Amino acid sequence: MKKYFAELVGTFILVLFGCGTAVVAGDKVGILGISIAFGFALIGAAYGIGPISGCHINPAVSLGVWAAGRMKTAEMIGYWIAQCLGSIFGAAVLFVIAREGTGYVAGHLGQNGFGPGYMGGYSLPAAIVFEFVATLIFVVVILGSTQAGAPSRLAGLAIGITLVAIHLVGINITGTSVNPARSLGPALFAGGQAMSQLWLFLTLPSLGGLVAGILFRLKALEATPAPELEAKRETVAA
Template sequence: MTVLQKSLAEFLGTFWLVFGGCGSAVISAAFPEVGIGLLGVSLAFGLTVVTMAYAIGHISGCHLNPAVTIGLWMGGRFPAQEIPVYIIAQVAGATIAAAALYLVASGNADYSLAVNGLASNGVSEHSPGGFAIGSGIAIEILLTFFFLMIILGATDGRAPEGFAPLAIGLGLTLIHLISIPVTNTSVNPARSTGPALIEGGIALTQLWIFWLAPIVGAILAGIVYKIMGGSGQEIVGTEN
């Protein structure tokens, strides 16, 4: 596959992740009568990854996440020269998805960007549960670390074939079940960037947290997996 083909796949995949995942959260929070709750939003994020993994995993690896791209590089699975192109495509897809979500949500008179937002990530006063910045940074590092461990393990050449998308999607579902109350769950700088750019304000001010913490967690996972004897085989299946 050419770099253009892979970047287009990453753009579309990340669009689907943000539109599907954040879209479920926005509709659930803004319109309780059709809300799907914490479990529904968590499943929505997991399902976006599973569906895109089968759709584009064979084209780009279905990273959909700058932290995943960097973590795979650190784990010896991805070439450094393609990192910038992937990240640009992922952030662009997330931003266009957030804009599209705002366009749809604003079609309802009860929706307000200032009040309802776009499922942006945050800590302290912007945390759904009022968790402090230290808690937010810690959980984002920890959960991204384990997310990358799941990805690196499930896509290892020695792992059972064909199950990587399910393992990774279910892993992302679990991550959301744990951390939505803390940070609204990022573990993905692109997912955080799209809504923050549209919302502005505190979401944009706190965006640095959701680049720094996931990348740190991903790098640590890449290092640890190699120490554990992880395979350096090229990724062939997936992930977020």
């Protein structure tokens, strides 16, 4: 149970500090500040709970890890449950804190969305393309930086920086999800349009993570093991 609890705690951290920055200080720090908050929250969680659970804190990541053949189905489902609970708890704490401030706007809890009236007003097709492609890239970085032979001690930093870059592009498009759990908690408390559009942020990031995992399962992006590299070198030398 320790790894499931770690996933709950890690997702709680991501939602509380990532979405919290958007809600409490978004008008002061802007898109850059919000992006950094999400990335730094992930980096902190990665080094805090990574040794316990791998710090997926994202159902799309767990799906990608499963598709790559690195975890069992039952374990993945346990991760999903823990991640969704962590997001809900994080959004609940944020809701309790935010509504006590004088500048709180009802229904604003860092939820994702698209279309007229939301951020840049980007269309449904734009939201679909961004969430799929951004999640695909994100999970490729995660699977690549944690595979055998990669400098694993730097994985958390590489993943966090990637999340910052993704947010810089995506906040004005969808608020940036690339994480079904991250979208779930805020939407439940925001209600309304956030709930009606939640389907996109549950499905498209999941599809992106799945495709990334399949690419590694097929060894299209998997590093060549050292023995094979040595064999190739010997063949070339001969």
